[in-house]
Amino acid sequence: MNSSMNTILCACVLWICVTISTSGYVKRGTLGECVRVCHPHHPTWIKKMFRYCIVEDDCVYCKYYGCPELKECKRRRVVVPPEPTLDRNCMICPGTCVYAGKIFNRRDRFKAVDGVNECQCQNVGKVRCSKKPNPSPRKFCGV
Structure with missing residues (x-):
């Protein structure tokens, strides 16, 4: 693989596909239990999931939780x-x-x-x- 090419890796975290560029600028990635999204991108809403986020500088750090199952x-x-x-x-x-x-x-x-x-x-x-x-x-x- 040519070293001048950016390698794109895809990792699925809680049904979210995050893209990490090896060029040094991370647009989307993970940090521990969080999905990290940096400016100018925005965190993803996922149906049937609860999202809680905090912001620091130009990045948003989000944790995702599933909805409880209710039958009645x-x-x-x-x-x-x-x-x-x-x-x-x-x-x-x-x-x-x-x-x-x-x-x-x-x-x-x-x-x-x-x-x-x-x-x-x-x-x-x-x-x-x-x-x-x-x-x-x-x-x-x-x-």
Whole structure:
């Protein structure tokens, strides 16, 4: 192979194909548990996946989580169908939220995936989190 040619490698991470150029400029790649995407590109949305990202300089670091599997919901001993989340990406039972692939009941409090912020399941399936500064990408991505 000619050394002046760029070699393109493709690695699939959580159903995302990321391209790494050996020319020295990385547009898409991985860092620990994260998919890293640098300017001018944007992170990928994947159907049936929850994405949480932090930004540092010109790069975005994202973790992806699958939606929980729901077959039916019970409400006061009556079976009701699941409903779509606000972003229409996952299905949830009424009075619950989905965050990082886990189901929480209304008013539940839990740690955000960044390990710094606190979140709470609100009405209508919405999750609200505090706004403390994010950790470094290396800490966030588990490196």
